[in-house]
Amino acid sequence: MDFQLTQDQKMLQEAVQQFVAGEYDFESRNKVLATPFGFSERIWNGLAEQGVLGIGLPEAYGGLGGPVEVMVVMEQLGAGLVLEPFLSTVVLGGGLIARRGSSEQQAQILPRMVEGQCRVALAHHEAGARYALDYVNTVARERDGAYVLSGKKTVVLDGATANLLIVSARDETATSSSASSGARTPLSLFLVDPTTPGVRIVPYRTQDGRNAADIELNDVSVAKDRLIAGGHEALEEAIDHAIAALCAEAVGIMEALNAATLEYLKTRVQFGQPIGRSQVLQHRMADMFMMAVQARSMSILATGRCAANAERAQRRHDLSAAKAYIGKAGRFVGQQAVQLHGGMGMSAELIVSHYFKRLTMIGVTFGDVDHHVGVISDQILAESA
Amino acid sequence: MNLEFSPAELAFRAEVRAFLREKLPPDIRAKVLGFKRLVREDWVRWTQILHEKGWSAPSWPKEAGGPGWSTIEQHIFDEECAAAGAPPVIAFGVRMVAPVLMAFGTREQQEYFLPRILSGEHWWCQGYSEPGSGSDLASLKTRAERRGDKYIVNGQKTWNTLGHFADWIFCLVRTDPGAKPQAGISFLLIDMKTPGITVRPIPLLDGEHEVNEVWFDNVEVPVANRVGEENKGWTYAKYLLAHERVNIAQLGQCKRELKKLKDLAARARSGGAPLIADARFRDRIAEVEIDLLALEFTVLRVLKDDGAKSNPGPESSLLKVRGSEIQQTLTELKMQALGHYALPWIPEALDAGWQGEPADAAEWAPLTGRYFNMRKTSIYSGSNEIQRNIIAQRILGL
Numbered sequence: 034m035d036f037q038l039t040q041d042q043k044m045l046q047e048a049v050q051q052f053v054a055g056e057y058d059f060e061s062r063n064k065v066l067a068t069p070f071g072f073s074e075r076i077w078n079g080l081a082e083q084g085v086l087g088i089g090l091p092e093a094y095g096g097l098g099g100p101v102e103v104m105v106v107m108e109q110l111g112a113g114l115v116l117e118p119f120l121s122t123v124v125l126g127g128g129l130i131a132r133r134g135s136s137e138q139q140a141q142i143l144p145r146m147v148e149g150q151c152r153v154a155l156a157h158h159e160a161g162a163r164y165a166l167d168y169v170n171t172v173a174r175e176r177d178g179a180y181v182l183s184g185k186k187t188v189v190l191d192g193a194t195a196n197l198l199i200v201s202a203r204d205e206t207a208t209s210s211s212a213s214s215g216a217r218t219p220l221s222l223f224l225v226d227p228t229t230p231g232v233r234i235v236p237y238r239t240q241d242g243r244n245a246a247d248i249e250l251n252d253v254s255v256a257k258d259r260l261i262a263g264g265h266e267a268l269e270e271a272i273d274h275a276i277a278a279l280c281a282e283a284v285g286i287m288e289a290l291n292a293a294t295l296e297y298l299k300t301r302v303q304f305g306q307p308i309g310r311s312q313v314l315q316h317r318m319a320d321m322f323m324m325a326v327q328a329r330s331m332s333i334l335a336t337g338r339c340a341a342n343a344e345r346a347q348r349r350h351d352l353s354a355a356k357a358y359i360g361k362a363g364r365f366v367g368q369q370a371v372q373l374h375g376g377m378g379m380s381a382e383l384i385v386s387h388y389f390k391r392l393t394m395i396g397v398t399f400g401d402v403d404h405h406v407g408v409i410s411d412q413i414l415a416e417s418a
Numbered sequence: 419m420n421l422e423f424s425p426a427e428l429a430f431r432a433e434v435r436a437f438l439r440e441k442l443p444p445d446i447r448a449k450v451l452g453f454k455r456l457v458r459e460d461w462v463r464w465t466q467i468l469h470e471k472g473w474s475a476p477s478w479p480k481e482a483g484g485p486g487w488s489t490i491e492q493h494i495f496d497e498e499c500a501a502a503g504a505p506p507v508i509a510f511g512v513r514m515v516a517p518v519l520m521a522f523g524t525r526e527q528q529e530y531f532l533p534r535i536l537s538g539e540h541w542w543c544q545g546y547s548e549p550g551s552g553s554d555l556a557s558l559k560t561r562a563e564r565r566g567d568k569y570i571v572n573g574q575k576t577w578n579t580l581g582h583f584a585d586w587i588f589c590l591v592r593t594d595p596g597a598k599p600q601a602g603i604s605f606l607l608i609d610m611k612t613p614g615i616t617v618r619p620i621p622l623l624d625g626e627h628e629v630n631e632v633w634f635d636n637v638e639v640p641v642a643n644r645v646g647e648e649n650k651g652w653t654y655a656k657y658l659l660a661h662e663r664v665n666i667a668q669l670g671q672c673k674r675e676l677k678k679l680k681d682l683a684a685r686a687r688s689g690g691a692p693l694i695a696d697a698r699f700r701d702r703i704a705e706v707e708i709d710l711l712a713l714e715f716t717v718l719r720v721l722k723d724d725g726a727k728s729n730p731g732p733e734s735s736l737l738k739v740r741g742s743e744i745q746q747t748l749t750e751l752k753m754q755a756l757g758h759y760a761l762p763w764i765p766e767a768l769d770a771g772w773q774g775e776p777a778d779a780a781e782w783a784p785l786t787g788r789y790f791n792m793r794k795t796s797i798y799s800g801s802n803e804i805q806r807n808i809i810a811q812r813i814l815g816l
Contacts, residue, residue: 034427034490035420036719101419295814315810322809323736330715337421354708410697410704417684417694 036333038105045088045098046105052083053113059384062114070193070236070244071116080117081149090127094143100274100339104281104332111285114387116243118152118191124278126153126199129222129271133263138224142197154195156186156225156248157268164404166269169220171250173202180206180223180255185247190398192246193236198225199261200250201268222261222268229253241391266345273352276399277335280359283395284332287325287363290370290388294318297374314373321369324362331355350412357405363392364402423494431494438502441467445770447503451678453784454770455626456505458541458583464505465538474536475512482520482528483536489721493669500670508580511535511542513665515588518605518654522646527607531586543581545589545608545632546655548574553804555590556599556652560634562591562606564641564648569593569606571614571637577798581617581630584610594649605651607643614638624787625765659800666734666799667717667741672710675748679703679755686755693755706747713740732812735805742795742802753789760786 038046056079057065065073080086089103090096103124110119127146130138145151162168171184182202189198204221227234231253236246261267298309298318308314335355338348367389371378374385381387396402423431446460468474476492478484487495500506507513516535519528534540551558560573571591581587587608594602608615614637619627646654680703686693694700720733753760759782766772767783796802810816 034423034718034722036722038419295816298816309816312807312810315814315816316803316806318814318816319806319809322814323739326733326736327712327716327740330719331712333419333719334421334711334715337419340419341421351711354711357705357708358712406701406704406708407697409707410700413680413700413703413707414694417680417692 038101042098042101042105045102046109048083049085049106049109050112052079052085053109053115057113057115062116062387065116066242071238071242072194072244073117076115077117077152078149080119081147084147085119086123086149087147089123090131090143090147091139094131094139095147096127096131096143100277100336103274103278104336107278107281108285108288108332111282111391112289114286114384114391116241118154118194118243120275120278120282121155121191121195122146122151122153125155125271125275126151126197128274129155129199129261129267132270133222133261133267135258135262137258138261142224151197152191152195153197153199154189154192154246155271156189156192156198156200158187158189159185160187164400166272167217167220167265169201169203171200171202172218173204173206173221173223173255175206176254179257180260182223182225182250182253182255185249187247188245189248190239190245191243192234192248193244195227198227198232198248199223200225200248204264220265220268222264223255224259224261225250225253225255229255239394241394242387243394269349272399273348274339276352276356277332277339279395279398280328280332280335280355283359283363283392284325284329286388286392286395287321287328287366290366290385290392291318291321291325293385293388294321294370294373297377301375308373317369317373321366324365328359328362328366331358346412350409353400353405353408356400357402357409360396360402360405363396367392423490427490427494430491431498434495434498435502437471437473438498438504441471442502442504443467446505449770450505451503451674452770452781453768453788455768461505461508461583462538462541465508469537474507474538475516476507477513478516478520478536482516482532490718492665493717493721496665497670497673500668500674503674506671508541510544510579510584510588511540514544514658515542515607518588518645518658521657522605522654524642526642527645531607540586541580541584543578543584543587543610545575545578545587547577549576552577553801555655556603558590558592558603560589560591561595562593562604562639564593567641569604569639569641569644571606571608571634571639573634575632575634576620576629578617578630578632579628581610581632582619582627586610587632588645590651590655593651597649600652602649603651603655604648605645605654606639607645608637608639612637612639622791623793624790625763626768626787626791628791667713667737668745668795669710669714669717669741672713672741672744672748675745675752676703676707676710679706679748679752682752682755686757688757693757699751699755702751706744706751709740709747710744713737713744716740732808735800735808735813738799739796739802739805745795746792749785749789749792753786756782756785763787 085106087096088098088106130142142151159170173180173182182200200223201220203218205218207219231251233249234246239245298314299307301308335352338351370385371389377383378385446464449456465474473485475484476495480486519531548558562569562571587610589606589608590603591606592602593604614635616633618631620629622628683694684692688696717737764779764783767779772780
């Protein structure tokens with residue numbers, strides 16, 4: 034058992050920290066926020082030059098490290114509130130292709146991704162699904178030796194700036210071979226170029242300054258070699274890796290928020306003394322601190338399970354536990370940071386409110402607290418039988 | 419980063435588990451797991467079994483006669499003992515007075531007391547709190563006046579846990595009433611058989627006898643039984659309070675009780691169906707399971723990251739707060755699982771071997787009392803509010 038970062042991991046941490054400090058101060062970030070979709074080509078290329086876009090990807094394609102390195106990067110991107118789509122592109126898209134893609138797909142996509150040429154969005158969620166991974170009505174049929182995809186995806190994160198989509202669909206070509214009678218049509222994942230005829234993208238911004246899109250697929254033709262293997266299992270695994278990354282991002286934010294709040298308690302004077310002299314605020318801050326410490330423990334657990342390729346039941350249990358805990362901690366730390374900053378906490382001109390909004394959006398991404406408590410709860414029921 | 423125990427640690431866990439399977443007396447195990455009353459002899463018998471193996475003081479270094487375990491090994495030992503249903507190590511001797519003696523005691527004190535703590539010959543209790551001195555411990559008033567080679571002790575201690583079983587008590591007493599509160603305190607070791615000591619039970623809300631008042635009426639204590647220097651007792655007291663860390667969160671016990679809660683919810687019925695099928699109740703189990711996992715990995719991080727440090731830091735406050743809160747939640751949920759069976763008060767059913775009616779009361783009767791009893795965990799060892807003060811002031815600098 035070892036919770037320390039290696040020397041190389043510490044160097045990576047420092048490098049990303051320096052990049053963020055140099056390129057992503059509050060003013061610079063505001064400029065990115067002011068772009069149509071909260072994305073700066075310059076920053077993205079900078080991340081590529083730093084090697085960040087290869088973190089967690091195979092060395093053969095210019096990548097480096099695994100889930101622990103992703104955790105290190107995500108904490109720093111969280112503390113800097115970086116808007117660019119590292120999670121969607123590298124963790125979700127790159128990770129999925131690296132684990133499940135064919136060698137041709139890997140060779141074609143990953144080197145371009147590492148260089149900053151390729152930005153991915155996972156087009157999975159559909160209206161009515163809420164957080165159920167299996168609720169997909171988009172279908173894939175076969176026509177003229179190719180797949181044809183039809184359906185509608187909603188709130189595709191980073192969908193406005195992606196140049197490669199990963200689309201989930203019910204794969205009707207696979208029913209006869211693998212599904213027994215009564216089973217649902219299996220899920221497959223497809224690499225789709227968003228400029229393909231029949232793809233309609235309705236982009237919008239998100240509460241935290243990023244972007245998303247609703248994506249319609251009307252008889253979109255996709256070549257046979259664009260199928261990513263693994264179906265539902267591959268999707269679930271990719272989302273677990275994304276959850277671990279989100280947990281790390283949330284930890285970076287919570288620690289930054291706590292530092293900002295602590296500083297405010299020490300410097301804001303009311304009734305002739307710093308407000309941090311008040312015991313009620315001291316105890317609130319102590320609770321925020323305890324939440325953040327334990328959130329870090331859960332982030333380490335989540336990343337550790339991904340890094341060790343833990344078997345599915347354990348991975349699912351611990352990832353859901355981590356996401357539930359971090360959702361709870363993020364809500365508490367975020368809300369209380371705003372509360373303790375008083376009116377200043379409501380201002381868009383202070384980073385506190387931006388941290389709060391991002392934490393809140395992390396909370397509703399890939400399952401909220403109730404959803405993941407429910408996952409653990411269902412496991413408890415299953416084990417009792 | 420690696421979350422797995424090492425092969426050596428896994429082998430150690432297997433060794434502890436095998437030992438417990440072989441040596442833990444079934445009658446004691448049944449009492450512990452069923453929350454039945456333990457008598458003094460149960461604890462002493464178990465301490466002697468541990469002592470034969472050299473494991474009666476898990477936290478002690480080899481030089482002092484302990485096993486010399488790492489913090490992780492101590493953690494594994496605690497976890498396995500709790501899971502097996504072994505009585506918890508009584509902290510007052512092994513974990514409280516002994517570290518103070520090792521650090522500040524005379525050679526004579528060490529040579530006399532430490533082996534007797536190891537063997538279970540001496541049962542220790544704590545004389546800290548007084549009626550007017552709880553969280554503000556330094557305001558204590560029990561006086562010790564020097565007369566030749568003796569101190570004459572007068573005053574009252576309270577919330578003294580299991581003092582009715584104890585042979586010795588370590589006491590904070592005021593030796594200089596004129597000095598600032600912290601500067602006039604000394605640390606005395608007092609034989610409970612000394613004339614002038616009276617132990618009176620304090621009835622608790624669960625009807626059980628666990629704590630006492632201890633009265634001192636002109637009690638003579640040899641100066642040789644003072645630890646360290648006169649009027650420096652506060653330093654030793656703080657050392658003692660800060661020393662407990664490895665098992666402060668009671669993680670092993672929490673894990674065992676979570677498992678028992680699930681078993682209980684699977685057997686309890688609601689409208690004829692298993693209670694565990696009720697998502698509203700089951701979600702509350704899931705929530706405490708998640709909280710416990712967060713605490714577990716925090717404990718492991720603390721143990722692993724500064725296991726080498728001999729002087730525990732203020733982060734143990736976090737472990738105490740969360741551990742106590744989770745213990746309370748678990749006992750609350752178990753009481754809740756009983757439904758209206760939480761109501762009957764059948765104190766006889768807490769005795770091992772009771773065979774009265776209702777026949778199944780032997781199992782559920784102890785649970786509500788346990789809920790009431792565990793409210794103590796957020797009050798003792800520095801209340802959770804004091805722990806938050808420590809976090810705010812010593813960690814956060816507020």
